[in-house]
Amino acid sequence: MLFSKACHYAIRAALYISSRSENIVPIREISDELEISFHFLTKILQQLTRHHILTSLKGPKGGVGLNKPAEEISLKSIVLAIDGQDFFEGCLLRLDKCSDAHPCPIHDEWKPVRRQLLNFLESTTLDQFQSKVKSKKFRMKV
Amino acid sequence: MLFSKACHYAIRAALYISSRSENIVPIREISDELEISFHFLTKILQQLTRHHILTSLKGPKGGVGLNKPAEEISLKSIVLAIDGQDFFEGCLLRLDKCSDAHPCPIHDEWKPVRRQLLNFLESTTLDQFQSKVKSKKFRMKV
DNA sequence: TCCTTTTAAGACTAATTTGTCTTAAATATA
């Protein structure tokens, strides 16, 4: 699988949050709607908050919300916050510092494919899906 | 990470085997050369053997070898043998049966990117790297 | 101020993946 389970949860939650017009959405609502364990989701969203992708508010009327405009939140930033940068340096043989200078045998062939993957994650932002998610015609769970 | 650690080991070992002119290579030699735990590698290569990607021979002069021409062994077949088909159905939100009929909000955007990834894995075969690996100018370990 | 609600933090458990070790089975060769 491309990403960790936590990372997939994070992307789903981020899509959900960005589709809600309210600034702040309680995590309980997200976990109910997306059928994700509340406590696990809380931990994951805390990471997004620490990375300044979300803001959070405690107490009644509390919850989480986007910390910047949806068009400034890329899938890449979410993956980076949850799974770290391992993915982005990804060598097909998992060599430590596989590079043009010290490449593995697949490096040259793999590079353009990885580039396209990165381009997609960089250029894809939450705002692109807001209307789809709002329409409720697209699956957000199981 | 794209694939499991076991899968990366499998690809590395397959490249090594296909670059050796001998039909049969002892697993001990592979694990020594690639610095992979012998017993763990043995288990992984057993899976490739069960999937008829490799053949194996017990006893002195035993070892593993390609079960078909290198140009017929794709990266995809190795990934499939080790990690199963989860990767190939991969939805960005990890939904169970995300499809054109019942898509997640990112499905349409993700589809062409995944297609390119699959094309690469399908069209890339071991023979393409034999000379590079033989030249020993490319890294095969850490 | 006090109570309730909600996130933050972290200890703890469960599941999965990774890695080790022992024994069995097959086979070449002396």
Add this chain to the structure above:
DNA sequence: TATATTTAAGACAAATTAGTCTTAAAAGGA
């Protein structure tokens, strides 16, 4: 045939990831 070598199989342990639970801290409202 006996021995040494090598893969096969599977039990077991360690590490990582996923998930649960409890308590603390913050904030709104009576």
